[in-house]
Amino acid sequence: MKCTEVNRLLNPYIDGELDLQNVLAVEAHLQECPRCNAAIAGIQTMRTAISRACEPAKAPLRLREAVQAQFAGTAAPRQATSLSLGVCLAAAPGIAALLIVGWLALAQPWNAQSNAGTAQGTRIVYHLAGGNHVKANLRTLKNHLDAEPNLQVVVVAHSDGINFLLQGAKDTEGQPYIGALRELRARGVEFRVCTNTLTRQQIDTRAVVPEAVLVPSGIAEISRLQKREGYTYLRL
Amino acid sequence: MHDDWERERFERLMLPHLDAAYSLARWLAKNDGLAEDAVQEAYLRAWRFFGSLRGDDARPWLLRIVRNACYELRQREHLPGPAEDFDEQRHDAEMLAAGAVITLPVNPEAAVIARAESDLVRQCLGALPRDYHEVLVLREIEGCSYKEIADIVGTPIGTVMSRLSRARRLLQGLIAERVRPRETGT
Known part of the structure; x- marks a missing residue:
């Protein structure tokens, strides 16, 4: 076997991905080729450097809790929910998959194991991560409140989902969001903005409308509301 | 259901x-x-x-x-960098153009790389183009087999093999490039 051929096989050889016949051929070549031995030494040195520098990370406890909370009580719905999600599903097929999960979570009040919030009105945390279809999302919220006046709603926004909560934000037709926001606030809806997103996007906290409050991490807040305060999760 | x-x-x-x-x-x-x-x-x-x-x-x-x-x-989040689509063919051409660096005799590279500090290794790994970065992370840090990498990245195993090989050469070159100037004080 020639050096050029062996060179092509060195990486799979080192990674233990070569079949026996080729392993034997490479090893026969290595017996007598200092250049290819040096190439192997180079790759191995780098692998050692990587494993020394890059230990696999462990998931933080808050993430573990948040992921587990997503699936707590998401058993199959016993009956269809009355909430109209058609607007969102039609408008944003990309997030339809996530909405289904939210829909499953929404079915929780009908499950025997769920008792959170039913006496004082259902508690819903809406998770808003995208900047599209905000108008439709706000309309969904309003419809939801119309259907269940006792509903307690917290909207947690992060990523592009925060944009409509910034001062002077307007919809695609140039209409300011602030009117709809104030109306929803007056009906008890709370808006919480992820400070991590603001930091990442280098947005000053003063740019957030006073109708919304800041929380350190949107995801952690969603997890906390579900776990500690019995909120049901719904994705917008 | x-x-x-x-x-x-x-x-x-x-x-x-x-x-x-x-x-x-x-x-x-x-x-x-x-x-x-x-x-x-x-x-x-x-x-x-x-x-x-x-x-x-x-x-x-x-x-x-x-x-x-x-x-x-x-x-x-509109974040730039290696997450953007990567033009493999164009990059291959650039790599060939940079052949003088990446085909240097391997032995001195090994000695140089052995001296590289962990921060530098992480920086260089993070600076690789996306297609190379991800196969190297999956292989070296997550310990995935070629077959698993192929499934995760959505390419044939042959492509994984060639990307991994290029990724390692490219990383060796990057590290060596950054270690040498520090050592010579330039």
Whole structure:
């Protein structure tokens, strides 16, 4: 076997991905080729450097809790929910998959194991991560409140989902969001903005409308509301 | 339709890979907060599409979803850099043009790389173009086989092999390039 051929096989050889016949051929070549031995030494040195520098990370406890909370009580719905999600599903097929999960979570009040919030009105945390279809999302919220006046709603926004909560934000037709926001606030809806997103996007906290409050991490807040305060999760 | 049994199976197959999911997400999203968001999104999607998982080979299946979630989130956050689409052919041409660097005799490189500090290794790994960066992270940090990498990245095994080989050469070149000037004080 020639050096050029062996060179092509060195990486799979080192990674233990070569079949026996080729392993034997490479090893026969290595017996007598200092250049290819040096190439192997180079790759191995780098692998050692990587494993020394890059230990696999462990998931933080808050993430573990948040992921587990997503699936707590998401058993199959016993009956269809009355909430109209058609607007969102039609408008944003990309997030339809996530909405289904939210829909499953929404079915929780009908499950025997769920008792959170039913006496004082259902508690819903809406998770808003995208900047599209905000108008439709706000309309969904309003419809939801119309259907269940006792509903307690917290909207947690992060990523592009925060944009409509910034001062002077307007919809695609140039209409300011602030009117709809104030109306929803007056009906008890709370808006919480992820400070991590603001930091990442280098947005000053003063740019957030006073109708919304800041929380350190949107995801952690969603997890906390579900776990500690019995909120049901719904994705917008 | 998911039921309790399905959820129990999901938790049994998916939750043990949470550390691997987060570890990969940190490398691909290049931001701890974004990595957490990506992992959460990935688990939601995994739950939604759990029915499409064949067999019990959950890890690569989940990591593929994590990978895609990371790139989508970076795009959503308008973050530049290696998460952008990578033109492999153009880059290959550039690599050939840079052949003088990457085909240097390997022996001196090995000695140079052995002296590289961990920070520098991490920086150089993070600076690789996306297609090379991800195969190297999956192989060296997540310990995936070629077959698993092929499943996660969505390419044939032959492509994984050639990308990995190029990725290693490229990383060797990058590290050597940055170690030498420091040592010579230039």
